[in-house]
Amino acid sequence: MVEEAEKRDHRKLGKELDLFCFSDLVGPGLPLFTPKGTIIKDELQKHIEKVCRSYGFQKVSTPHLAKIDLYEKSGHAQKFGDELFQVASHYKQNYVMKPVQCPHQTQIFASRPRSYKDLPIRYMESEKQYRDEKPGEIGGLQRVIAITVEDGHSFCTVDQVKQEVKNMVEIIKNFYTSLGMWENHSVSLSVRDYAHPEKYIGESSDWDLCENMLQEISDEMDLKAVKHEGEAALYGPKLDFMFRDSLGKEIQIPTVQLDFATPKRFDLEYTNNEGGKSSPVMVHRAILGSYERFMMLLIEHFAGAFPLWLSPVQVAVLPISEKFIDYANEVKNALLENDIRVELSDRAESLGKRISEAEKMKTPYILVVGEKEVADKTVAIRTRGIREQQTLPIQNFIEKISKKIKDKA
Template identity: 40%
Template sequence: MINITLKDGSMKSYEFGMTVFEIAKDISEGLARVACAGMVNGKTVDLRQKITEDCELSILTFDDEEGKKAFRHTACHILAQAVKRLFPDTKLAIGPAIDGGFYYDFDKQGSFSAEEIIKIEEEMKKIVKEDLLIERYELLRSEAISFMLGKDENFKVQLIEDLPEDAALSFYKQGEYTDLCAGPHLMSTKPVKAFKLTQVAGAYWRGNEKNKMLSRIYGTAFTKKSDLDAHIEQMEDAKKRDHNKLGRELKFFTTSDVIGQGLPLLMPNGARVIQLLQRFVEDEEEKRGYVITKTPLMAKSDLYKMSGHWDHYKDGMFVLGDESKDEEVMALRPMTCPFQFTIYNADQKSYRDLPIRYAETSTLFRNESSGEMHGLIRVRQFTISEGHLVVRPDQLEEEFKGVINLINYLMETLGLEDDITYRFSKGDPDNKEKYIDNPAAWADTEAKMKDILDHLGINYKTAIDEAAFYGPKLDLQIKNVHGKEDTIITVQIDFALPERFDMNYIDSDGVKKRPYVIHRTSIGCYERTLAILIEKYAGAFPTWLAPLQVKVLPISEKFHDYADSVVAKLKAANIRTSGDFRAEKIGYKIREARNERAPFLLIVGEKEADLNEVSVRSRKNGDEGSIALDSFIARIKEEIETRLL
């Protein structure tokens, strides 16, 4: 017998070798019906997993994140089975569950049409009704290769060939369909009744633009139709808010094939918002003791070899020149730290000089692959609120805390604080190529960072193999409107580069000591932050951040002079204003102005001109009636100065 500690803390004894599903059924028939996976000692496992030792066990349902993934992974296999039934010559690639749904990549002659997607959904419904038992079994690597060669599934063969020779590989079978898969999966196809295929897109095999372009079908699945309907409604709203669509419509940015992928052009509206954010950040950093630097956009390869970027990051850099031709090799900078460390080393520092807080609004360059780039979220040239704090060991925690306080203040001001989650990103001792090889320093720095995060009470998740090559980091994560998670801000503790650059200070005992460095951004990449804000506010920015704050609309030509004077007075008060003096009806002008998302429309006619008033229409309150122009100016100035959301 083995002892199982259940989720509620109770303990039960079961026979050796019982499966997770059998235990769920013993607890409750109802629980077994909704079970999607199990969690044994903190690790997600398949329902078919046999329990062979004392452990803690939770039965995961659709209400659990890992349960959702198992449910949607099963839906993904149902999609692939339907495609193979309808288009037998199609080759299978990969099909994972993702946040909010799933996708599967196929190699098909021609892309999937809208009519074909409807047929696939109908076939999926048939598979669900068939209530096919899902079976799991294992094959040796050589057997798995033979099996997939027999099915002419060349992508699956490539996946298997990359695995160790002694690997035992798991397969899942439902009816005539069998797929290489780590799982977990449901026990049958029956529970997957509420699903929808949402999008067809192109995707390079293994994300590499040098590989073949495949057809990717996205979908989602729920246990109830009502939840699916609500999700679809949410997705429709997401499409309207998508910065890549809305940002172009509102003239925040554009792109050009002649200029190149990942090189967006910020139009006046977008450039204005980034200018406002930059001034806000730089002023706030100055208040908090940061000193500003201005450093080159490129450097000789010698600098990057010294920092370690040449060994660990060269593929992500734009390199100019060819060493093989005995040319001087330069590279556009992917980050600013080596430059600021060189400034630090320009003269000898004392312990009294520390901490030094360097800040720079830095334009950086990273050679992102074409498959990764998206709108303003991931680009090849971007501007970042970069900073490096050089600190004594005894100052590390307090300065880290100050960085977090600054970030929290900026996020609260932008209204993003509730959208942020935290990830403690650690290195991987087994990944020798990715990280600087100093296991003792890694262990010490990660322990220090964990202590600091715990003291600050930050609720974080831990991620292995997500650190910077020179040290662990705290990633502030945020999801876009489609549910994809991106890093918006990072804070890193660096043990390696101070040594590589021989950074030091004279301590109180007269001995040279090595400082720590905190790498940080305060608001992250301005382009990415702009994208997030466009989606957050659907283009209707808070007044202080809106590229256009007031639109003045004269009722007719007779009141153009008064409208001109209103515009001039608002501009004199540093309020971003424009007027619509077209010979159009006022109703049409109002509808057009609403599309520009200005927080305030001021309508002026005979009454307003006589009384030096304006008729106010605000996004928040609608028609507010007429008020004195001076009163309106005082009101909007207060809203701007307090950065009211």
């Protein structure tokens, strides 16, 4: 087991598969994603955004810093304390790097008059946020100081909260199903520490309402959430989702959190159906949390053999010798035209060496082409993890893997 964990260590595999790196000049805790690592990050983001768009989420983009006043108002300045990065300006204003996305998004909501007819309003973004971590606590992608967080919020009426939370649970289910991880999950209903109400912001009547609502949702959706006292967020109770990775380690990532307090702190309001003013509820949700930590989990869970739709290189094309380079290029271009990520391996090395190289990179499909393939317009296919080879006309191969990519199979 220890040996297996070492083999899967994301720092080791990240280097071997060329996914990310660090630089002394850039600084510790600041990972740099290489072209291959960036493909994985972008694919995850595209997938999440597509699922969320179908539930009415709209993408926003906010700056990486703000006046400290924003976080004093939200309560994060007090909560994060020394973890806030201070930025000194040459002018009178000082800033802090954002430790979370939520307060910025409240200001987009507040930028126009809102009516009950406009709600729910749902925002999402995948931007960086920053935590001034102690140097000794930084390591690999596990804990970094520049964190790319996929974050989303729904601003809604009290009557809409239940449906919003249910939608978010559906989104989480959809996303983790596509990674084959949903079957292996458990849910926690994280509530207040009833003995220490001073640790939280907001009214206790709102907390009662929220905690009961999450319990009802758990019952109605058969989530079998287990109550954990003292695990709530600063501003409200939450549903936390735990998964087991392939080594049996429990990991907590997705979360849906109810928040009556933040909208009140920022005086957010909308015109209700009686013409008066009401304050919206904010529902926070994270699906994959931070891309850095999620990348670490994916690398270790799949031991670098990512599902086809996430693989940085989906197909490697290997001509048997340089005589067949023209046909290999033809195959490569046909794949590229169909948005399949392909690499041509035509270095002056033996075929055996090039095959073993592509296998070491965990490439899902290796296509070998020689005289027979040129004559028949076919490709000889070696599929990752399967012993038998297969030969198909190039067009059939493209159709087959395009469908797999689309279905995230």
